[in-house]
Amino acid sequence: MEALQTIINHRTIRKYQPKKVDPKILNLILEAGTRASTTGNMQVYSIIVTTDEKIKEELWAAHFKQNMVKEAPLVLTFCADFNRFNLWCERRDAKPGYDNFLSFYTASIDALLVAQNVAIAAESFGLGICYLGTTTYMADSIISILELPKNVVPVTTLVIGYPSEIPDLTDRLPVEAVVHFEKYNNYSSDLIDEIYAEKEALTSTKELITINKTENLAQIFTEKRYTKKDNVNFSKSFLEVIKNQNFMNNE
Numbered sequence: 689m690e691a692l693q694t695i696i697n698h699r700t701i702r703k704y705q706p707k708k709v710d711p712k713i714l715n716l717i718l719e720a721g722t723r724a725s726t727t728g729n730m731q732v733y734s735i736i737v738t739t740d741e742k743i744k745e746e747l748w749a750a751h752f753k754q755n756m757v758k759e760a761p762l763v764l765t766f767c768a769d770f771n772r773f774n775l776w777c778e779r780r781d782a783k784p785g786y787d788n789f790l791s792f793y794t795a796s797i798d799a800l801l802v803a804q805n806v807a808i809a810a811e812s813f814g815l816g817i818c819y820l821g822t823t824t825y826m827a828d829s830i831i832s833i834l835e836l837p838k839n840v841v842p843v844t845t846l847v848i849g850y851p852s853e854i855p856d857l858t859d860r861l862p863v864e865a866v867v868h869f870e871k872y873n874n875y876s877s878d879l880i881d882e883i884y885a886e887k888e889a890l891t892s893t894k895e896l897i898t899i900n901k902t903e904n905l906a907q908i909f910t911e912k913r914y915t916k917k918d919n920v921n922f923s924k925s926f927l928e929v930i931k932n933q934n935f936m937n938n939e
């Protein structure tokens with residue numbers, strides 16, 4: 689039940705106390721991370737723990753100068769990593785065939801599952817977390833800051849620390865909106881209206897629409913936050929990173 693409470697009480701924390709995290713707690717959190725399921729138990733991921741202020745400052749610049757990167761004592765970068773596994777295979781006269789897109793995707797899934805275990809474990813100790821989507825936007829800079837070798841790609845980042853704010857729980861679509869029993873039940877227009885009605889009626893939504901000068905909430909996503917132009921540009925740079933890191937040999 690405690691695990692469930694931790695999960696249900698999750699809120700992203702964007703303001704942190706300067707208080708450090710006890711290394712024993714950090715170790716337990718990291719160990720909880722490694723208990724995540726991974727493909728074939730290959731554990732094709734790595735976690736880079738950054739506490740050094742100078743390196744954090746470099747990461748902060750790469751992560752669009754989001755302040756929590758400097759404020760939170762811990763920055764954990766989760767990487768899809770076939771480097772270690774390939775080195776092991778090669779030393780054992782086993783020929784690795786993991787320089788392709790599927791292997792990148794496999795390793796990314798592993799890394800993300802580990803990250804979410806780490807997030808929940810951290811929250812169970814009263815710590816706050818924030819994921820950073822800027823990891824994929826700025827993967828090339830992060831690779832150079834953290835000196836990631838070939839066959840390693842950063843896929844997400846968590847900042848972790850003691851919260852100095854307790855934000856309200858954010859809204860969610862109703863569970864029925866995202867769950868399909870037995871087979872996919874496609875959405876009629878009326879159902880779309882119904883599913884998004886609560887979110888659209890929130891005072892916070894109305895405030896956002898005023899600030900962003902759009903007609904509705906959906907347009908804030910398409911015109912302001914996640915535009916086609918940005919998505920195409922970041923897709924191109926991320927595909928280049930995946931290629932440079934040796935994961936696009938699909939022949």
Ligand SMILES: Cc1cc2nc3c(=O)[nH]c(=O)nc-3n(C[C@H](O)[C@H](O)[C@H](O)COP(=O)(O)O)c2cc1C
Pocket residue numbers: 698699700701702754818819820821822844857858
């Ligand atoms: C993959 C991923 C990337 C995210 N990137 C950012 C980010 O760069 N900056 C930020 O402030 N929040 C980021 N978030 C947090 C989301 O905005 C947040 O989870 C969402 O608004 C729901 O709020 P909640 O986590 O408090 O329930 C990210 C979340 C995920 C899962």
